[in-house]
Amino acid sequence: MTNLGSLGPTGPARLEAAARSAMSGHVYDYIATGSGVEETLAANEAAWRDLLLRPRVLRDVTTVDTSTTVLGTPVSAPVLVAPTGYQRLVHPEGEVGMAAGSARAGSLLTLSTRATVTFEELVEVSGPWWLQLYILRDRGLTETIVQRAAAAGARALVLTVDTPYVARKARRTPFPPDVVSPVLVPELQARDDKGVWQDPGVTVADLAWLAEISGLPLVVKGVLRGDEARACVDAGAAAIWVSNHGGRQLDGVVPTATALAEVRAAVPEEVEVYVDGGLRTGRDVLRALALGATATFVGRPAVWALATEGAAGVHDLLVSLRAELEEAMALAGCRTVAEVAPDLLHP
Template sequence: MTPYAILEERARAVLPRPVFDYYAGGAGDEDTLAANARAWSAVRLRPRVLRDVSRVDTSTTVLGARIAAPVLVAPTAFHRLAHPSGELATAEGTAAAGSLLVLSTRSSTRIESVAAAAGPWWFQVYLLRDRGLTKEFVQRATAAGARALVLTGDTPYVGRKRRDRGSLAIPDEDFRANLERLTDVALAEQAANVTFDDIGWLHELSRLPVLVKGVLRGDDAARCLEAGAAGVVVSNHGGRQLDGAVATAEALPEVVEAIAGRGEVLVDGGVRSGRDVVRALALGARAVLLGRSVLWGLATEGAAGVQRVLTEVQEDTAHVMALAGASSVDEVTSDLVTLGAV
């Protein structure tokens, strides 16, 4: 079994079945969920030889924030389902590993409390049916020290997941952690009328850089930048939205080409190891985001588990870089990979 598979099984053993299925499941037949991990394997490494790799530096920056490795924590919902300390533990573990947290709109812990425990962090934005709620979220996140906003663009409606058949009930105190004054739950659902114009609205509201998450096409990526985005996250929501959507490793080169260095490109989906991190960087990503593996670490060991996951991926990334002949992130370039057969 791979280290990721071992960690997933440990989480399965400690989590209630509905919670595990909620985190682990994908939409539809879970074709995209499976394709995400499989697609990275089709990217073959072309290692260089006779390079001095006695010292390997994995550090980099994302939107100016210095991090220990090109690995961020993706926004995922309701961490208190995985561990009593929820997002507080995730923030602490992320900071200890020298990484950056992207906090979900669906956090089960107050924004201000997480911010106090976090290192550098960004806030993920769902445009809600009540735009006033979204405005309040963004203003609170900005006041609490968020360094960027990440607008999720692929969820006008929530994908249908076969594993999640309504058996999971989100405790009201978790759902309402940041929605104390909410009277109509429907108003906190995602809006279906989100457009490129909302990128500018969020920037004007916060004066923070805005990235758009959920981009799988080059033309969409270019339009995001034209609308004021500082970059994009190549993502299919971990296979949880449109089943049959292209895998992120397959979509990444087209998006990188369309961005053409005018903004930062990040990627998530199926990243399981340092080898995948190096593949993503060689295909043009600035960094990757980890979702489920961080949740598995949180479920099994709390903050220490989150730190362990991130540290182990960082160490694995350094090991793969060394064997590939790259002593720094800047040396992980497109000549290090080729597309092969799975």
């Protein structure tokens, strides 16, 4: 085992506290907030901790390998970066810093449609990346974005489906849009107010269209039910991403740790299933793998890391989570990601 650093037991809270002191109160609130009364925000983290591990012992764990692949792309660990908008709000490097830190850690980045850098700036430093997309009311513009992303080297499209409208946030204070705008798609700047440009009329019938115009594998993000996951796969999705938007859309929904097993069971084994929401430690990642996730994504922790130390902070966070996962795998008797199985969880 490598002896990489670790966040330590209080690490996630410390990271958030450090980030909080590096930004204004309204930017902190924009990132930290959930929707409604933040029931889901709280439930996401708690649901991982409620899953008790049943370690295997007397296995030869001299070598432990956290590496795996997502849609054929090799990554150093199943700990990847979720899309979050407006990253230049928290650090001048913005998405470029996120991409550089992620690349150096051997991870994979998902770029938000609401990115504050251009594709050209991103690809200079980025490792493998996917584009997160909303289908816009303007289908022609949607097509343009998708084709620009494909030409710039995106390896997959992630369609976010839990946001037909942007939910009311518990703590959000508005920030001036002229400070930081979604420059990825300049056409969106003029229309960037409350859900005006996201099409609430999107249905499962649009998935095949998206896959066809991009030529890229399609990941559907924001699924919490087995039947819906199955319908997306039948309509052409290559992978399903179990997510409740980090507790920022419908409040009171099932935590992702609880939804994951149902989704995993509903889709064929060869379909990759990802999960995000409240994952804060390498042990949480192990729990997600035991429930059948192919990989996990972190949202807020990556933003806190970017805010405190830019690309270096993102790198350190991902390496720490990888080291924690490596340790947890060893202590649970798993040498490879493939050896992590449901029997590691107390029924």
